[in-house]
Amino acid sequence: MDIKPEIKFGLLAAIAAISLTLLQYGLGWHSEQFNLGHYSSYLLYLFLFASLNFSLREKRSDLGKEFTLRKAMRSALILLLISSVFSSGFLFIYSYFINPLWVEAFVKWQAVNTGFSSVYNYNPNENALVLSNTEIYLCMYFLSQLVAGLSIAFAITSALLMRSRSASTGT
Secondary structure, three states: OOOOHHHHHHHHHHHHHHHHHHHHHHOOOOOOOHHHHHHHOOHHHHHHHHHHHHHHHHHHHHHHHHOOHHHHHHHHHHHHHHHHHHHHHHHHHHHHHHOOOHHHHHHHHHHHHOOOOOOOOOOOOOOOOOOOHHHHHHHHHHHHHHHHHHHHHHHHHHHHHHHHHHHHHOO
């Protein structure tokens, strides 16, 4: 059974992101030690980089000379959509059923400890915003995977294409 690289690595990236969230929860980084949880969340981008790198290399190997920027970015977008949908779907379940109100607690911690005023400024007593902090976080989580992932995919694809062109010209 031959699974397309974007599906295989998209699911692996989602599993890695879900595992990271559960690890953070198990270690108390989403309830007691937000400083560690905040920085460990950057591992998500390492998972995206690794999955995109392996997927695009496999795609290049499969396509050979037919490997183009357009085909690579299409493949990367499919991978990122798979990863984002599954990991964001899990994060929705996590944020509302497993560890409810952790985003609200993080917003309070962030305001006190970093002095950083994030976009999560929802006050339930005001009717100025339609989305809660958790809803804003979930949207940003999904979109950040797509935007950061496509940027990473573009860089990886450019490097792969430059390497293959320099190998074919002998320079």
